[in-house]
Amino acid sequence: MLLSVADFIGVSKASACRIVKKVTSAIASLSPRYVKMYSTNAEMNRAAEEFYRFARFPRVIGAIDCTLIKIQSPGREDDGIYRSRKGFCALNVQRVSDARLKIRNIVARWPGSCHDQTIFNNSSLKEAFQNGMYGRYMLVGDSGYKIKPYLMTPLQQVQTPAENLYNESSIRTRNVVERQYGVWKRRFPILSLCMRLQIETTMNVIVATAVLHNMAIDMNDSIPGEWTNPFNADEDEIEQDDDHYVESSTLSR
Template identity: 60%
Template sequence: MYYYHDHTSDSSSSSSEDEQAIVLRRQKIYRPRTQYLTEYDDVEFFDRFRLTKPTVLALLQQIVAELDSPTNRGGKITLLDQLLLALRFYASGNMLIGVADFIGVSRSSASKIVQKVSRVMASLRPQYIKFYETEAEMDIAAQEFHAIASFPRTIGAIDGTLIRINSPGGVDAEIYRCRKSYFSLNVQTVSDANLKIKDIVARWPVLSLKRQFENGRYGRFLLIGHSGYTLEPYLMTKVHATRTPAENLYNESIIRTRNVVERQYGVWKRRFPILSTGMKVKLRTVM
């Protein structure tokens, strides 16, 4: 019997395998990361990160001590890029893989960076979101609310909003299912007359501020809320089934005045669309 051995075929196969091995061992070439502060003009930068360049730089100075520069496959990730990655995540509506590609890091690195930067920025809350501390501040706030529709003694409009989340799983998952049948966090804020958030709670709504009002911390001043809130000495809501012209005027005034908190949520969610689309990350990251 005659056997034919194809030396050419073997040689070709071996050569191909060698070439593949060389390709696998070949050093990867990484593109230099974009210098976003100089690459984009002011409008382009704001469109992508939802904050102005000066605001980003000022924010970076406040959180720089709490951040480090982890090593990604492409090298060190600068502190500025970490901040921009998180801002891009908030602005783009919740696609981690998208922001990872945008900045030039792996998805896992992007996830860790978003968690870290978010936690550090949240720690700044007491500096920027705080209720009134002096009688003079409360007087000014009441005057600004009164200018809207003549509702007296008001220093805050209170309301809540639902932020969609993934099912947290476990035995407590249904606690997070809202009346609209999806999983969510109920975030509550108090807005001033200029749409500025004066108080925010994402865990146990109103308890801290409620106690302060009940203890007389804010004296004669009031909050206003929608009819879903319980009427309290310090929390005014509209009258159900009005009977007199005075009650009609009262309702008209409180509705127009309370509208600031609804507008505040609208501005907030348009600025950072992730608040509207929902957060497809683990509950501990959201919190």
């Protein structure tokens, strides 16, 4: 990848490597400005209203999920830590998406073998919700997370029409984070390729693309319709695991 970039712009591979490292680090440093959760009740109320339009699920201000970003093996010593359940080395990246597909929170430092719940448990986001920073508002996630007063997930067993309606509304509301990943990945194809960079640089690349993704949305960058259609995705585009399968099975009933 770096060799191709170097050849294209007429510099050495070493120069291309240094440029990529410096530029992505500079863009990633803007994340506190462009990738941030809500700070006022008015912002949270507006976000909840936007989510409510999807499936009438109240008080939701974000959909949370993790996705695997492929990386080259960091070496024999750390290979097992970064090797994901799908057999390739990766970073497991946590994202919170709003109804407009903006990334409101991102954590891009955990190896691919880590579970989604572990990443959330050790995040400042969970601490903020536990401390009441977001009041009565909450997140919606898949069955890989434990249900909490501030994090709603689908029920594993549905017995009543009301429970089935809850599951359907929850899944349809959470689907926004899957669509967000599809758009994000199409804007920046490097996210679907195997990054052959140092781990620290790879983390900066991921955060930098999140910053640029949000900037594009703020600037009303046009998004072709097929970018946001989750049913046009190939098997590798949207990360599927057993929890997602349980949700789909529940919804079909």
